[in-house]
Amino acid sequence: MIPLLGAGPVIPNFGEGSSCERTNGWFCGSWLSGHWGDTLQPALLQHVELSLVAVAIGFAIAALLAVAGFRRRLVDAPVGAFADFLYTIPSLALFQLLVPFTGLTETTVEIALVSYTLLILYRNMVEGLRAVPAEVLESARGMGLTRVQTFVRVELPLAAPAVVAGLRIATVSTISIATVAAFVIPKGLGYPIFIAINQNLFKTEILAAGGLAVALALAADALLSLLQRALTPWSRA
Amino acid sequence: MLADALTPGTFLDAFRFIPNHGHLLLVKTGQHLELSLAALGIGIAIGLPLGLWLGHRHRGLFVALAASSLGRALPSVVLIAFGITILGIGFWNNTAALVVLAVPPILTNAYFAVEGCDRDVVEAARGIGLTERQILLRVELPLGLPLVVAGIRIAAVFVIATATIAAIAGGGGLGDVIVNQPTYGLAGVLAAALCVSALAFVAASLLALVRRAASPRHAPVP
Numbered sequence: 001m002i003p004l005l006g007a008g009p010v011i012p013n014f015g016e017g018s019s020c021e022r023t024n025g026w027f028c029g030s031w032l033s034g035h036w037g038d039t040l041q042p043a044l045l046q047h048v049e050l051s052l053v054a055v056a057i058g059f060a061i062a063a064l065l066a067v068a069g070f071r072r073r074l075v076d077a078p079v080g081a082f083a084d085f086l087y088t089i090p091s092l093a094l095f096q097l098l099v100p101f102t103g104l105t106e107t108t109v110e111i112a113l114v115s116y117t118l119l120i121l122y123r124n125m126v127e128g129l130r131a132v133p134a135e136v137l138e139s140a141r142g143m144g145l146t147r148v149q150t151f152v153r154v155e156l157p158l159a160a161p162a163v164v165a166g167l168r169i170a171t172v173s174t175i176s177i178a179t180v181a182a183f184v185i186p187k188g189l190g191y192p193i194f195i196a197i198n199q200n201l202f203k204t205e206i207l208a209a210g211g212l213a214v215a216l217a218l219a220a221d222a223l224l225s226l227l228q229r230a231l232t233p234w235s236r237a
Numbered sequence: 238m239l240a241d242a243l244t245p246g247t248f249l250d251a252f253r254f255i256p257n258h259g260h261l262l263l264v265k266t267g268q269h270l271e272l273s274l275a276a277l278g279i280g281i282a283i284g285l286p287l288g289l290w291l292g293h294r295h296r297g298l299f300v301a302l303a304a305s306s307l308g309r310a311l312p313s314v315v316l317i318a319f320g321i322t323i324l325g326i327g328f329w330n331n332t333a334a335l336v337v338l339a340v341p342p343i344l345t346n347a348y349f350a351v352e353g354c355d356r357d358v359v360e361a362a363r364g365i366g367l368t369e370r371q372i373l374l375r376v377e378l379p380l381g382l383p384l385v386v387a388g389i390r391i392a393a394v395f396v397i398a399t400a401t402i403a404a405i406a407g408g409g410g411l412g413d414v415i416v417n418q419p420t421y422g423l424a425g426v427l428a429a430a431l432c433v434s435a436l437a438f439v440a441a442s443l444l445a446l447v448r449r450a451a452s453p454r455h456a457p458v459p
Binding site for chain 1: 313427429
């Protein structure tokens with residue numbers, strides 16, 4: 001049994017918030033510095049992880065489908081229609097629809113996030129691959145390249161800008177939608193926002209987590225735009 | 238959070254929930270539509286003229302691009318949560334948040350629809366003495382209409398989907414059922430989720446038809 005120490009107070013002293021925190025001011029720097037480590041930073045890292053995994057899996061699936069679909073209408077039509085359909089399902093609804101199958105898990109969140117990336121990634125890959133001029137393919141064949149060589153050395157590099165453009169859009173929207181994941185699992189930048197909504201509408205928490213989500217999306221977009229530039233050396237003067 | 242057993246059989250219950258609670262779902266769908274249409278209407282009223290005008294003047298590329306990337310980066314949850322702190326709980330908070338989400342795709346698409354019109358055609362219109370207003374409304378707008386409608390379609394799906402989240406701010410609508418699992422049960426949650434999906438799908442299909450009808454005959458839209 002734990003000995004009771006008579007001297008201390010029964011209710012532990014958690015300290016007091018600053019006056020800004022007690023009056024729910026617009027933006028309390030004190031809260032930010034006090035809760036960066038226990039609230040915001042873990043949420044940010046979880047958010048990055050959720051988004052990164054979703055975009056990576058979505059990219060792999062979309063790439064396989066695009067390679068199969070860009071020359072075959074028979075594959076392209078149904079895949080495009082299905083991706084289109086997935087995109088119209090509201091994120092909150094999709095999360096809930098998946099719960100009976102995969103439970104309140106990260107899997108549920110990832111399946112939903114991946115399905116939102118598919119449409120944009122697939123469409124851009126297919127458009128990019130189709131936009132390669134026929135004359136270029138002709139001359140590649142004239143130079144004696146095999147089909148695989150043509151694909152790897154000619155079609156892929158020429159389609160790369162469109163692919164990365166799709167990747168940018170998909171990444172930004174995934175980061176944004178991942179905030180809704182907090183409905184299902186207590187992770188990501190949506191979670192502090194939900195806590196604030198349910199408890200006390202603490203403005204700083206909403207603004208800080210929301211601002212981080214927007215900043216993360218814009219930073220990812222900027223990084224990918226650098227990649228886009230690197231992949232298209234010919235577009236630079 | 239979820240008390241019910243999570244079995245695929247819940248899906249069947251969800252389909253039974255729809256006829257059994259038809260009235261409830263109808264009322265919630267009505268609220269959902271009201272909120273979505275109000276936001277979409279205001280969004281069009283703001284985004285469309287602004288996009289068309291900027292596109293016509295070939296100015297404000299930055300505005301159009303910033304609107305499109307910011308519109309994608311702003312999480313709806315954040316907007317609604319922050320809206321509560323300013324406007325309180327209720328219809329207008331949600332409408333305001335949804336308008337902010339609806340404007341960017343409408344504005345960006347309207348801008349690029351008009352901006353991308355064949356300059357020779359516009360010059361010809363100017364040459365036969367049309368005023369700038371006439372050029373915009375009778376030449377550029379009809380030519381760019383498919384793209385304009387595509388922007389409205391994106392916004393419509395976005396707004397209907399996000400109106401679900403409005404429930405956390407007392408917005409009513411189908412989200413009320415979705416976030417209220419203790420009351421309606423998992424079957425109810427799923428039934429409402431199906432209703433939202435159906436609503437978004439119907440809106441998207443309708444606007445896809447409008448887009449097709451708006452396309453010039455000789456230039457099929459892919």
